Amino acid sequence: MLDVVLLGTSGTVPLPRRWLTSCFLRINGKGILIDCGEGTQIALNSHKISFKSINTILLTHYHADHISGLPGLLLTMAKSDRTEPIAIYGPKGLEEILDGVMKIARYVPFQILYKEYLNDIEEIDLDEMKIKAFKVQHSVPCFGYQMNIARGRKFNPDKAKELNIPIQYWHHLQKGETVEYEGNIFHPEDVLLEERKGLKFVYVSDTRPVPIIKEMSEEANLLIAEGMYGDVAKLENAKKNKHMMMQEAANIAKEANVKELWFTHYSPSLVDPNEYKEEIQEIFSNAIISIDGQSKTLNFEDKEVKDV
Amino acid sequence: MLDVVLLGTSGTVPLPRRWLTSCFLRINGKGILIDCGEGTQIALNSHKISFKSINTILLTHYHADHISGLPGLLLTMAKSDRTEPIAIYGPKGLEEILDGVMKIARYVPFQILYKEYLNDIEEIDLDEMKIKAFKVQHSVPCFGYQMNIARGRKFNPDKAKELNIPIQYWHHLQKGETVEYEGNIFHPEDVLLEERKGLKFVYVSDTRPVPIIKEMSEEANLLIAEGMYGDVAKLENAKKNKHMMMQEAANIAKEANVKELWFTHYSPSLVDPNEYKEEIQEIFSNAIISIDGQSKTLNFEDKEVKDV
Numbered sequence: 206m207l208d209v210v211l212l213g214t215s216g217t218v219p220l221p222r223r224w225l226t227s228c229f230l231r232i233n234g235k236g237i238l239i240d241c242g243e244g245t246q247i248a249l250n251s252h253k254i255s256f257k258s259i260n261t262i263l264l265t266h267y268h269a270d271h272i273s274g275l276p277g278l279l280l281t282m283a284k285s286d287r288t289e290p291i292a293i294y295g296p297k298g299l300e301e302i303l304d305g306v307m308k309i310a311r312y313v314p315f316q317i318l319y320k321e322y323l324n325d326i327e328e329i330d331l332d333e334m335k336i337k338a339f340k341v342q343h344s345v346p347c348f349g350y351q352m353n354i355a356r357g358r359k360f361n362p363d364k365a366k367e368l369n370i371p372i373q374y375w376h377h378l379q380k381g382e383t384v385e386y387e388g389n390i391f392h393p394e395d396v397l398l399e400e401r402k403g404l405k406f407v408y409v410s411d412t413r414p415v416p417i418i419k420e421m422s423e424e425a426n427l428l429i430a431e432g433m434y435g436d437v438a439k440l441e442n443a444k445k446n447k448h449m450m451m452q453e454a455a456n457i458a459k460e461a462n463v464k465e466l467w468f469t470h471y472s473p474s475l476v477d478p479n480e481y482k483e484e485i486q487e488i489f490s491n492a493i494i495s496i497d498g499q500s501k502t503l504n505f506e507d508k509e510v511k512d513v
Numbered sequence: 514m515l516d517v518v519l520l521g522t523s524g525t526v527p528l529p530r531r532w533l534t535s536c537f538l539r540i541n542g543k544g545i546l547i548d549c550g551e552g553t554q555i556a557l558n559s560h561k562i563s564f565k566s567i568n569t570i571l572l573t574h575y576h577a578d579h580i581s582g583l584p585g586l587l588l589t590m591a592k593s594d595r596t597e598p599i600a601i602y603g604p605k606g607l608e609e610i611l612d613g614v615m616k617i618a619r620y621v622p623f624q625i626l627y628k629e630y631l632n633d634i635e636e637i638d639l640d641e642m643k644i645k646a647f648k649v650q651h652s653v654p655c656f657g658y659q660m661n662i663a664r665g666r667k668f669n670p671d672k673a674k675e676l677n678i679p680i681q682y683w684h685h686l687q688k689g690e691t692v693e694y695e696g697n698i699f700h701p702e703d704v705l706l707e708e709r710k711g712l713k714f715v716y717v718s719d720t721r722p723v724p725i726i727k728e729m730s731e732e733a734n735l736l737i738a739e740g741m742y743g744d745v746a747k748l749e750n751a752k753k754n755k756h757m758m759m760q761e762a763a764n765i766a767k768e769a770n771v772k773e774l775w776f777t778h779y780s781p782s783l784v785d786p787n788e789y790k791e792e793i794q795e796i797f798s799n800a801i802i803s804i805d806g807q808s809k810t811l812n813f814e815d816k817e818v819k820d821v
Binding site: 217218219220221242243245246250251267269270272273274275276277281282284301302304305306307308309310311330435 | 525526527528550551552554558559576577578580581582583584585589590592609610612614615616617618619620625671754
């Protein structure tokens with residue numbers, strides 16, 4: 206299961222009641238932060254999210270509203286005597302950004318590991334989660350993220366008994382290992398049922414609605430996408446500055462057949478995104494006009510889904 | 514007159530209901546910002562303070578809680594099409610800090626002028642306000658600020674009439690210029706009354722209670738000073754990390770005979786500074802346990818003082 210907390214929904218400028226766009230994910234107690242604007246650490250704090258749990262930071266791009274909170278976050282982590290390293294991923298240019306971050310943060314008593322993306326699609330393996338970073342289309346290099354959590358195949362005990370496999374070998378087979386017993390070789394496929402659908406989560410902000418987004422979002426459990434404007438009169442503006450309209454995001458969600466769509470990165474000019482709720486839900490009925498702190502725990506399909 | 518808005522009172526870490534220590538001053542429509550931590554731009558915004566008005570930023574020192582909001586503030590200024598330059602002052606090392614800030618902010622379409630302090634006391638002349646930056650004692654080079662607003666001497670029209678000075682020359686004399694009329698030379702001192710007391714405002718944060726603070730604060734209308742801790746059990750901590758106790762600040766205020774003392778830079782461990790109100794006011798009765806947004810307009814002595 207994957208916890209998702211949309212820490213903020215503001216694009217460009219942090220507002221008194223709207224934090225900058227940033228998202229926290231938790232899987233098996235490990236925290237992943239997507240972007241870190243000015244104030245993101247306060248949003249984390251207000252949701253009582255442990256800074257210690259965050260081992261990975263994924264950056265979409267290097268406009269300040271997505272990275273300006275890094276010096277403060279790293280320092281707050283430093284003050285809690287963190288010693289574990291933190292891994293930061295992002296487009297090319299990350300080394301220079303971190304150089305700037307460290308000139309402000311100064312002393313950070315733990316290692317900062319980093320990796321710059323060299324290709325348009327890059328894979329990150331976080332054990333229980335396989336991440337694809339994919340290039341989208343903004344005014345500077347910008348990436349979206351697809352998170353995949355695989356689900357193990359179900360074990361068939363009846364089949365195992367039928368094959369006379371002793372019970373102490375079952376968990377090896379379940380883990381995908383081949384076992385030998387009294388001269389017989391047993392393969393996982395002998396006792397595992399069909400593949401089961403995992404979880405897919407997709408996050409894109411600061412982009413035009415390019416085809417890769419739909420491709421990456423196919424059948425996703427949740428898509429969080431930029432909804433910079435709701436007023437169609439702003440379309441030219443969106444095109445010029447390489448942002449996405451709420452309507453465009455809703456169309457992608459519909460075409461990709463995602464389960465649910467949340468918006469983020471609202472323009473400061475979009476005072477009440479709810480104004481467009483009806484229009485958006487006519488395009489895609491499972492579009493949520495999300496707010497700061499929107500949270501959900503995504504579970505595998507036949508398990509309960511809990512909204513917070 | 515001088516408007517003072519204490520934008521935040523938190524030391525070290527920004528909290529959900531306490532912004533990082535920062536102060537805004539306004540004189541004749543011109544804004545001056547002291548320090549700019551993460552979130553300071555949101556605090557400015559929530560007080561409806563025009564970012565455009567800010568022409569001067571004074572930094573006390575380069576711990577991130579005092580400077581991490583600079584990239585975001587400069588970018589928000591950039592987005593409002595600012596073209597006027599901004600002047601930033603601070604201790605030695607400012608060039609490197611601004612280099613880091615610009616790596617995060619990237620494109621800022623106006624000039625950033627800066628000056629590093631080379632001496633323990635430096636003077637800054639902002640026309641209507643003379644500022645003294647003075648070195649205090651923190652774990653890194655750190656400066657406090659004394660602001661002086663001089664008050665013009667009052668013009669004596671009876672004396673001017675007595676001397677037969679034509680009325681069109683009066684404002685020249687009032688401005689301190691010497692005038693000649695029909696062979697007679699008139700000097701300002703011929704028609705100006707005695708010197709009048711101006712306004713003095715002092716700001717110090719992140720320091721031990723060194724003697725220069727009292728010296729600079731003599732008879733100040735308002736002193737804003739660090740009150741990191743209220744619990745005397747924390748004194749060793751304050752000494753070690755070069756911070757000031759509320760009690761120490763109150764003693765300085767008393768000895769310097771300031772009119773009013775406000776506290777700032779409360780430790781996150783100081784959940785309710787009001788716990789110490791009684792004890793502090795026994796030391797100095799005009800100590801205000803200030804909160805975020807504490808505001809006041811300082812006026813010359815015989816003018817009305819407005820609290821907000």
